[in-house]
Amino acid sequence: xxxxxxxxTNDPFQILAPDxxxxxxxxxxxxxxxxxxxxxxLRVRCIDDRMLKLQRAGRIGFVGSAMxxxxxxxxxxxxxxxxxxxxxxxxxxxxxxMRGLPLDEYVAQMFCNANDTAKGRxxxxxxxxKGSHYPSWSSVIGTQIPHGVGAAFAARQRGLDExxxxxxxxxxxxxxxxxxxxxxxxxxxxxxxxxxxxxxWAISVSSxxxxxxxxxxxxxxxxGVEGREVDGNCALACYQALKEATDSARRGAxxxxxxxxTYRMGGHSSSDDPSKYRDEAEVDEWRDKDPIERMTRFLExxxxxxxxxxxxxxxELFMELDTVIRTQEAAPRMSxxxxxEDVYADVPPHLRQQYNQFLxxxxxxxxASPSDGAFPL
Amino acid sequence: MALxxxxxxxxxxxxxxxxxxxxxxxxxxxxxxxxxxxxxTENLTSEFGEARCFDTPLSEDGxxxxxxxxxxxxxxxxxxxxxxxxxxxxFDQIVSxxxxxxxxxGGQYTAPMVIRTPYGGGIRGxxxxxxxxxxxxxHTPGLKVVVPSTxxxxxxxxxxxxxxxxxxxxxxxxxxxxxxxxxxxxxxxSVDLSTLRTAREGGDVTVFCYGAMVxxxxxxxxxxxxxxxxxxxxxxxxxxxLDEEGVLDAAKRTGRVVILHEAPRFCGYGAELSALxxxxxxxYIEAPIKRVTGFDTPFPNTLEHHYxxxxxxxxxxxxxxxxx
Numbered sequence: 001x002x003x004x005x006x007x008x009t010n011d012p013f014q015i016l017a018p019d020x021x022x023x024x025x026x027x028x029x030x031x032x033x034x035x036x037x038x039x040x041x042l043r044v045r046c047i048d049d050r051m052l053k054l055q056r057a058g059r060i061g062f063v064g065s066a067m068x069x070x071x072x073x074x075x076x077x078x079x080x081x082x083x084x085x086x087x088x089x090x091x092x093x094x095x096x097x098m099r100g101l102p103l104d105e106y107v108a109q110m111f112c113n114a115n116d117t118a119k120g121r122x123x124x125x126x127x128x129x130k131g132s133h134y135p136s137w138s139s140v141i142g143t144q145i146p147h148g149v150g151a152a153f154a155a156r157q158r159g160l161d162e163x164x165x166x167x168x169x170x171x172x173x174x175x176x177x178x179x180x181x182x183x184x185x186x187x188x189x190x191x192x193x194x195x196x197x198x199x200x201w202a203i204s205v206s207s208x209x210x211x212x213x214x215x216x217x218x219x220x221x222x223x224g225v226e227g228r229e230v231d232g233n234c235a236l237a238c239y240q241a242l243k244e245a246t247d248s249a250r251r252g253a254x255x256x257x258x259x260x261x262t263y264r265m266g267g268h269s270s271s272d273d274p275s276k277y278r279d280e281a282e283v284d285e286w287r288d289k290d291p292i293e294r295m296t297r298f299l300e301x302x303x304x305x306x307x308x309x310x311x312x313x314x315x316e317l318f319m320e321l322d323t324v325i326r327t328q329e330a331a332p333r334m335s336x337x338x339x340x341e342d343v344y345a346d347v348p349p350h351l352r353q354q355y356n357q358f359l360x361x362x363x364x365x366x367x368a369s370p371s372d373g374a375f376p377l
Numbered sequence: 378m379a380l381x382x383x384x385x386x387x388x389x390x391x392x393x394x395x396x397x398x399x400x401x402x403x404x405x406x407x408x409x410x411x412x413x414x415x416x417x418t419e420n421l422t423s424e425f426g427e428a429r430c431f432d433t434p435l436s437e438d439g440x441x442x443x444x445x446x447x448x449x450x451x452x453x454x455x456x457x458x459x460x461x462x463x464x465x466x467x468f469d470q471i472v473s474x475x476x477x478x479x480x481x482x483g484g485q486y487t488a489p490m491v492i493r494t495p496y497g498g499g500i501r502g503x504x505x506x507x508x509x510x511x512x513x514x515x516h517t518p519g520l521k522v523v524v525p526s527t528x529x530x531x532x533x534x535x536x537x538x539x540x541x542x543x544x545x546x547x548x549x550x551x552x553x554x555x556x557x558x559x560x561x562x563x564x565x566x567s568v569d570l571s572t573l574r575t576a577r578e579g580g581d582v583t584v585f586c587y588g589a590m591v592x593x594x595x596x597x598x599x600x601x602x603x604x605x606x607x608x609x610x611x612x613x614x615x616x617x618x619l620d621e622e623g624v625l626d627a628a629k630r631t632g633r634v635v636i637l638h639e640a641p642r643f644c645g646y647g648a649e650l651s652a653l654x655x656x657x658x659x660x661y662i663e664a665p666i667k668r669v670t671g672f673d674t675p676f677p678n679t680l681e682h683h684y685x686x687x688x689x690x691x692x693x694x695x696x697x698x699x700x701x
Contacts, residue, residue: 119483150446180439345542348618
């Protein structure tokens, strides 16, 4: 069995130790903001719980669980300003919710139903939210990295006060997009931040087999992009590191590579069985560093959270979520016309013809509904 | 109107676009102060500054990936890939990202951008400075693929591509860059991206072609006329989406069809044209549809003039089709 994490994390930046004790300078966050971070992380875990159950029951197709990584996305999301963009990978949906993606849109995307803003075209776990500047990823690893760099370049060119925060995993650090993205951003001093979520695994390939570099943060050095190692299970460290990196990019000092060291507690996805390639002892070791328990202990110790309040919080989140799931599961399918729409700004003649021909066949079987009507030619 | 080469017309189109729209950017390898290896972007950096026309690091994947992000955030990138042969590192960004962004986001995000790149043979460039790779891209829904063949169309199609809301691959026939001149209006204008052009009228045989093969077809048509065969030459201009109605009309008018391109034959663009005509106009067709193409080989170097279809091979196909 392979162990994932033996590559150096260079004494990562940490504010809360695993037992919740404070070992660094606390960021300037209000009590309400601190509790909000806990609530955000809990929500991600509640969603994962429900989605995995729905998937096992065959009611949704696919889940990429974020279990264990909640601090990376929630701590980071809180550090961004509303105008900033977050370029995502598979597991950052919780960050989108934290920044404004409505829960019903999130769940609609998991059901790929008629309420999905992407019109049911992408498989599950490909969220987007234009309102909070969160484009969806494609599934191809690392391609969003140069997109974020180009968009950051555009922001500066247009005089906009935006920082583009680009998430990806340790596997993506081997992709073309990582190298071209960091290189272009370094040359352009683009107002962006690279966030490498080092969760130990790219499906079944351990992070030690992904690179011969001494650390992931070292991979920025050759591109003139300063790297920083952070305890990715410490939500406050994630917040503070992203705050400093976005402030710096906003000032025009160029991009940083922030490595959030965490661990993927579940499989790569609902289709993956990690027992085939990794040692459960390593997973247990990380269970003791759980980001949610750490934040809970911290808040309880300072009196921000009453004993047992976290259970109430969890119940509330489940209740809210279950209501949304019931509504979204009942939503209808997308109109058939979406088969050929949004390929181009206008539906061109050949696609109209292809669709109309399809409709003639379906009508023979009485399966078309009025909203599926033919296109004028 | 000025008499310009195709290359000058492209330079002129870029200049007009930069003047008209402050969100237009021109960039790529060596496109800045040098003005591009063919000089398509000559003087644009000095006229518009390095913020509008500039060099990038040498990474096609990075150029196109960054262009997509710029387009998603309000700019109008016109990226150059130095030779179409070098575009493949960016194939993923073009095919998986730019072409699919509107669709996969349900129309929430789009990538209106232009990728200019010189394609095709005729400059003794060997395997990697000569290819004609349009078929790879025409198999990609969401992309538009445009190929001009005259200076007038080069500028008008380029300006229309820059104004278009969807990503456009703009293939420039480098063999024609300096080989012909034509009247080009000095101001901004557009040539529609959804219509073909009849380059020559004729009632006996229809030749479909595009880009650098258009002058070859026209020469063959002149020679055919001397033998009493009147050839209609159709310049497709936009390969994707194709003006299917225009193609079918032109095929039906003569009932005899020759398809000409310099790319390899197998699964080439001509196969699609041939299938389109066979599916929709077979009752009008009097003779087998003929294709004149490059060989199904890599692009040669010293023998490129025999790889590329010339007027002899085109004339042979016209005569055979006519005599059937």
